[in-house]
Amino acid sequence: MTPGMTAEPTSALPRGRVTFVITDIEGSTGLLRRLGDDFRSLMFRHRELVSEATRAHGGHVVGHEGDACFCVFTDAAGAICACLQAQAAIDAQAWPQDVRLAIRVGVHTGEAEPYGDSYISLAVHQTARVSAAGHGGQVLVSTATGEAAAGRLPDGCSLRDLGSFRLKDFPQPERLLQLCHPGLRSEFPLPRTLSVRGHNLPRSATSFIGRVDERARLGQLLRERSLVTAVGPGGVGKTRLALEVGGDLLPFFGDGVWLVELAPAHDDETAIRACAYALGIAEEGERPLLDSIAAYLESRSVLLILDNCEHLLAIAARIAGTLAAAAGVRVLATSREPLYLSGEQVLRMDPLATQGEGGELSEAARLLVERIHSHRADFTLDSRTAESVGEICRRLDGMPLALELAASRARALPVGEIALRLKDRFRLLSGSARDTGSRHRTLRATVEWSYETLSASERLLFDRLAVFADGWDLAAAEAVCAGDGLPVEDMADLLTALVDKSLVTYRLGFPASDDHRYGMLETLREFAREKLHAGDSLGVQRGLLAWALTMARNAVPRITGAQGPQWMQRLVLEQDNLRAALDIGHRLGAHDPTIRLTTALAHFWIKRGRLQEGIEWTQRAEALPSDDPQARAHLLIALGRLLRGSEPARVESLLREALRLAIQMNDVQTRVEALKQLTTCARDRGDYAAAETLLLEQSQILAGVDDPYRRFVVDTELATLMLQQSRYAEAVPRLRERLAEAELRGWRFDRARLSNNLAVGLIEIGEYDEALRLATAGADTFRELGSLEGVAHVLSTAGLALLRKGDIAQARRNFVEVGRISLEVGASHLAPEALERLAAVEIQTAGNEPLAARYAFAADALYAEVGYEREPADKALRDELQARLEGCLDGDLLCRIRSYAMLQARDVLSEAVGARTP
Ligand SMILES: Nc1ncnc2c1ncn2[C@@H]1O[C@H](COP(=O)(O)OP(=O)(O)OP(=O)(O)O)[C@@H](O)[C@H]1O
Ligand SMILES: [Mg+2]
Missing domain, CATH: 1.10.1740 (Rna Polymerase Sigma Factor; Chain: A)
Structure with a gap:
């Protein structure tokens, strides 16, 4: 809805900072078609309800247009109360002909002046976009409103951060918040916006000046040419212009604009990885990462900014050349030298003009x-x-x-x-x-x-800061650079002084780092590095290693916990510094801390899908001499976990060696850990009997130890193993016991996971209703814990129960949601499961068999791609699907669908989760 609606006469509309609310009936065209004239009365009643709620909380109704209402409030908290009341009233109303009317509501706060009896303001357009992004029954709130109402939300209300989204006509992504309240529905598909993933361009704290021609020319060149390099000396403004142009071009790249910082990369591997990480691409087994990137980009529309290519010209050229070959991809490189590639368009950048024209300032x-x-x-x-x-x-x-x-x-x-x-x-x-x-x-x-001009202390700090490969926060600077002439309590002031002198940058907008981070422009870092290495740099280098070890030990175990995503983000933010620390450890021959840091990071590499990098670091550490058998055993276990998918035979011997060391040291924890990994290996081989024996061995060891949690974990594993072997009658009572224990002890994450596993067992023995109850409880807990992936698992299980019960429509909604979440969080094994289960949904409807086939084959391709084995229930599902598909579709057609779906699996997935939302 846009301004220009039929306005009600309003004498005094508020001005200044106001909060707009725009509501809109979901599926109004369908309703109109179905109800005919009755739709009018329904629409009027809905308007009355929204108007009543608005007035009750001090707002004004500015106007109506069709089925949309446009209201304004001076107080953001009042606006939110009104939305809550409006949703509740609409929900409580008995609508004619069994209609379930639902409205989407958008709220945004901004500056606006009334114009006549309405408003003409960008804030109104933005409110309309926020509203359009919502679903019936949902209230979406912009960050501006969230901030304006902070601390004053009505009782029982909270705002859930849904992430950043690009709204139509607004190039900058907007964080959308969902109003939560026990009286409102809480689960919705993702917001309906242009694209979920917009860009990773940093927000700049300073204004951009001039460069009108270069900016336009670069924009133009990037529409015509696939590779453009901005070339010029250090400090001339290449990066800054590239970022600005990246922002300008956002609307033209549906799959986003991605900045790859190549400055911290030091060889081909790290440069390619930097690209993959910026795009969120995980490694896939043996496949060269550059191939994965190229495949990912093949059918996408992306602008990649490769920043600071000069020190890696050859590999930068290879990357740029490979990527720019994809039709929808454009590469903008910045470098002090051209990449010397054929087809490269070079834009030489001069400094800013020092002569003004026509009396203007230059x-x-x-x-x-x-x-x-x-x-x-x-x-x-x-x-x-x-x-x-x-x-x-x-x-x-x-x-x-x-x-x-x-x-x-x-x-x-x-x-x-x-x-x-x-x-x-x-x-x-x-x-x-x-x-x-x-x-x-x-x-x-x-x-x-x-x-x-710097004081001696400022100079000392400036030099030392060059030890960071990337940005840092105050705590890191204190940990790494203080001491030896620099008192820790002076660090904040010294940093501020360096920022004031423009030698250090200070940027906001890093959610995982208390929202701020310091950094250095490349030219200055090079200068500082020279100074650092001209003096005694040993202390700071050791400082970085020690800081990295503390940081990794603190953060890595938490990435699977309640605040997992935040800790993960934190580690990702620090990864260049962590790598620099590992390098230092090897260079200085600091064996023990290097081994420990490598071990601590293993879980991060695994979780992040960066196995190759993890394996390289871990093997390097394995070659180091060490006097500490415990540290060595832990490293071997870490290496075993990393090699699990690629070298199973070697994994077994690594773990056996770790086990031997543990027994020798009489270290129970390490022994159990090694056995646990051996269990995983046995399970991977499909040797369930061996897995069970190993679990029983752990259970026995733990019986003599006061460690209820580990015991619980092992017992849970045993029950889950039975579940995987389809021994439901044994598994279900065991899972019930464990669930009760988790509840009793308040282990919420385990409780949620167990709810899911038990639900799986219950479905197999036909207890659908209890399974659904458990799944709902599990989803609630995962949601409270902020684990979207957990929610997806439970939704998927619930979907299966619904499917078996015959509630096809709801099952479909669940699986679509699972697919969406899998795309959002990049959980690769969830995607094929969702698609395959969707296939099982579609096959229930006559006429949808070709669609079912498409989903099923795409799921096959995705399963193969991630190298993930189906659980037994899914194997059975797949076999059943195949039999039914062969029964109702002609072999030739099936073959054709198969070759299409296998090739276009990712498109099929996007189509399934995008197009089939009700
Ligand atoms: N047009 C501009 N408007 C405002 N600030 C600018 C402009 N151009 C450059 N700057 C500022 O000047 C400084 C240096 O610019 P920038 O980092 O883009 O240089 P660079 O050419 O990328 O250097 P390097 O080769 O060292 O990476 C930055 O602080 C940047 O914000
Ligand atoms: Mg630069």
Whole structure:
């Protein structure tokens, strides 16, 4: 809905910061078709209910258009109360002809002035987009409203963060929050927005200046050419322009714009990985990662920004060349040198113009003045200061980074003084040709000049910060850089001083890192690194290793816990620093901490699907000498877990060796852990008898140990093993016992998981209703714990129960939701399961058999792709499906569907979860 609705006369609409609410009836066209004239009365009654709720909470009805209502509130909390009341009233109303009327509601807060008796404001359009993204019965709230109502939500209400989404016509993604309340429905499919995954471009804290022509030209080039490289000296503004252009082009790339930072990469492998990680692509067995990336991009529309390619020209060229070959992919590289690829379009970047046109300030001067303002609000540009500004710009060749550094001096020096000092300093440089070399020298001299103004402590910190391969937060800087001349309590002030002097950047918007992070521009990092390594860098390097070890030990075990996704995000954010720490450990020969850090990170690599990287690091660590048998046993276990899919025979011997060490040390925990992994191996081989024996052995060892949780885990495994062997009569009572224990002890995650497993068992013995009850409880717990993947598992189980009961429509909704979640969280094994179960749904409806076949074959392809074995129940399901498909579809047709679906499995999945939403 857009403005221009038939407005009710309203005398005094609020102005300034207001909250808009737009509601809209779900499926109104269908209702109109079905009800004919009765739809009018229903629509009027719905309007009355929304209007009553609005007025009851201090709002105004601005207007109606068709089945939409447009309301405004001065108070965001009032708006939310009204939405709650409106949804409840609509839900409670008995609608004619058994209609279940549902409205979607969008709420957004922004600045607006009334215009006549309505509003013309971008905020209204945005509210309409938020509303359109919702589902019937849902209230979606923008972040602005969430913030405006913070701390004042009505009792029992909360806002659930659904993540970032791109709304039509709004290039920046918006975080959408769902209003939750016991009286509202809580489960909905994902918001109906343009694309779920938009971009990973960082938000910039400073304004972008000028570059109008370059910006337009780069945008244009990227529409025509598949590979464009922005080339220029360090600090000229390549990255900044690339990010800006990336933002401009967001609407043209349905699958997003992705920034790949190549600066921290140091060889081919790490460069390729950086790409894969930015795109969220996991490794797939033996397949070269670059192939996986190329396959992923094949049918997508993506802009990739490869930033800082200069130190890895050959591999950057290979990556860019491979990726740019895909029809919908564009690559924008930034580099101090071209990549020298045929078909590459080079855009050479000059510094900002230092001569203004027609009496206007030059671009360089605008940048300088803006940055001076951010340091000194009272700075005014008059004829005197303007002259100095012009002088500084010329001296600094219009190099943006140099200008920013100079601007920071304005805190303590008048601009006239800055100009004078630069003149003195750069006497030697002036007069030289304006080429890349001279620009480089100018910049270098400016950096030196800034560096010299630092206090001894600031300098020390600046140098030490170069040990981080990527950004850092205050706590990390304190842990790594303090000591030896730098008191920890001074760190915050010193960092602030470096930010003030533009030597360190400070960025907001890192959800996993208390929302802020420091960093260094590449040119400055190189300079700092030189200084660091010219002095005694050993202490900081050891500091980074120690910090990484603490960080990994603290974070990694939590990635499977309640706050799992946040901890995962945190580790992902730190991964370049963690890798740097591992490298340092090897270089310094710090064997023990390196082995421990590698072991601690193994679970992260596994969970993140980065097996190859994990294997490489772990094998490197395995080759190190160690005097600590326990650390070695843990490393062997970690390596065993990493190699599980690729070298099962070797895994067995690694684990046996770990077991031997554990027995020798009389270390019960490690012994049980090794046995546990051996159990997994046995299960992987399908040797259930051996698995059972190993579990019983663990159970025996644990009987003599006061560790109820481990015992519980082993007993649960035993029961689950029986479930996998279809020994339902044995499994179900055991699972019931474990569930009761988990409930009693308050182990919520296990309780949720057990609810799911028990439900699976119950379905097999025909107890559908109890299975559904358990699944619902499990889903609630997973949701409270923030585990979307858990929710998906339970929804899938519930779907199976519904299917068996004959509730086809609800079963379908469940599986679609599971498929969506699998796409969202990247849980690769959930996707084929969802598709296959959807196939089982479709085969129930005459006429849908070809669709069922398509889903089933696509599921086969996806199962093969992730190398995941079906559980017995799913095996049976697949066999049954096959028999029915062969029974009702002609062999030739089946063959054709099969070859299409196997090739286009991912498209089939998207189609299944996108198109079949009711
Ligand atoms: N047009 C601009 N408007 C505002 N700030 C700019 C502009 N161009 C560059 N800057 C600022 O100047 C600094 C250096 O720019 P940037 O990091 O983009 O340089 P670069 O060419 O990528 O350097 P490197 O080769 O070292 O990576 C940054 O702080 C950036 O924000
Ligand atoms: Mg750069």
